[in-house]
Amino acid sequence: MTDLSYSEEEDEFRARLREWLAGVLPGLPPKPSPDDWPGRRAYDAAWQRMLYDAGYAGLHWPVDAGGQGATPTRQLIFLEETEKAGAPYVGANFVGLLHAGPTVAAEGTAEQRARWLPPVLRGEEIWCQGFSEPEAGSDLAALRTRAVRDGSHYVVSGQKIWTSHAEVADWCELLVRTDPRAPKHRGISWLAMPMDAPGVTVRPLRTLAGSTEFAEMFLDEVRVPVANRVGQENDGWRVTMVTLSFERGTAFVGEVVACRRTLAALAGEARATGRWDDAVLRRRLGRLNAEFRALWRLTQWNVSEAERSGGVPGAGGSVFKLRYSQARQELYEAAAEVLGADACDLDREWVLDRLSSLSYTIAAGTSQIQRNIVAERLLGLPKGR
């Protein structure tokens, strides 16, 4: 608890990164519109390439997977500084860099690592995540997409949903059922499916915000080489859990920093428009300041604990996610109050964010599921219904 300062080496890393960001960010092209998927892909890929060339790609990946093997603290600094500088978000590279890539790095063969990891780091290949199904959302292990062995291939049929970036992805990390007779967690395998394989149909879904952030994906006898399976057959659930535990440790660092920027901007807007005189609103913003300051400290706490225990973040990520998703929704409710009548204007900043924020208590495990995880895994309460 004694040390919230950073080492000299970490300070140097931060200074170099800041300098680099200040040099490259002004030259970036304008961000493409949210509905322009090819444009978004090109933009995100170009940014990833810049990170790669500057030595910042895969900072948190193991060295033998092409990464820098950086400590969680360095990763924290990287995410904090890039967000503070307004650098592009990880965007279309999210699954490749934060999920599929680390899975391949941890569980893949040498050939698989050599084939899939470098293009992710260079921004050349985009991945999407084929986990959820219409009948298997929160109950992920109930998935039914089937893969039947046919020689050196699996023949895959089924349907996936909520697949972000599916329109522009090259690869899909796909969970399939390879043993329909086994208990539901035991018959699942993890496959890397090429998105241009015959039989893959992607249909974009429109969100309540009016944009297409994700898609449904229909798989009709898609042939995937057995060599594309990561981990053992029917061991896909364990393979997936390995990487999910990593995802929640630092996944929201940049977003907490972003929330604090938004909150400061809200206070500025409220002062400029006279809404600041409203003590109820002012106190509400003050309260949110406490929330996001504490969430930032909780992140640092979780990172410190993870470093102390050897790098694997625990279920503490669920504690963070529960409070963060709620606080961020409250932030945009406060924003609506600051905007007043303008809160109905989709062209005003924060209005689309308010709509998007409705997903935070659903995506990556609903708050209800997270509470079950916290109660059972951290508090030791009995499993039940």
Next chain:
Amino acid sequence: MDFSLSEDQRALRAGMRELLAGRFGRERMRAAVESGGGVDRGLWAELGAAGFFALRLPEAEGGVGLGLPESVLLFEEAGRVLLPGPLVATHLAAGVVKGAAEGRAVVTVLDRGGPVQDLGDADALLVLGEVVSLAAPDSARGAVAVRSVDPLTALLRPVRPVVGAEPLPAMSGGTLRYEGALLTAAEQLGSAARTLEAAVQHARGREQFGVAIGSFQAVKHLCAQMLVRTELARAAVYAAAVTGDPAETAGAKLLADEAAVANARDCLQVHGGMGFTWEADVHLHLKRAWLRSGRWLTAAEAEEALASDLGAGEGAERG
């Protein structure tokens, strides 16, 4: 950066937990409730001997030479067991009021004319305003007893303004208020953690419909939210202890007050009818949490301080 507890800090906390378990276990606590609370001078002296009050005094002055982070850990333990008495005021007065550091003197505080805690047991009274001054307890002579909601905390309301006889120029009112708020937040954190434990223990053991009630999702979710509140408050309180930043401290008090009060309420709910009885300890935690919420820095004051901080034009600061 290493924000986790050091080995020394863990040992310090374990030592205090052991001392309090031996000297102020549940039976002792319930006996204190039945006898109307008040300060146990023997225990006070033992706390003094263990360095509870002199923790932050330099070793050259007979103190332990540690800092706010360590004080916070000790006050968290005090909050867990509902240790009564004006602990925060006496700790803050160590080195200023004779005997406070050693636990020989009991020092309480008068803040903005509110009722004064344990005035009848006190040897000295800190008068907290723009400037801090010291008054003899009998300068509040004639103070009227308040029927205190917390059976472990005696409250007396002064009938006329109390003027501190002896100004203490070395103490800033602002610093004192924020340190008092932080240590009180630490007590709230300890209380929140304790009521969470009690709720989980009850939910594991109590059976209804043939199963432990902790297997019901409705009960699980109450407990999960209690942990979320506790851990957020913990991060806020510990960080404020390290930085000493006023806005961070205001946030810590706000979140710790909320955690202590809401956790006690949820703990009561998980206990069902049993939770509404005098025998269950949870009402004692709730009442003390209410009392502490109104002291040093209220929610309204904390939120205003945190709102003012938003004007500083900063995003996430370093560190």
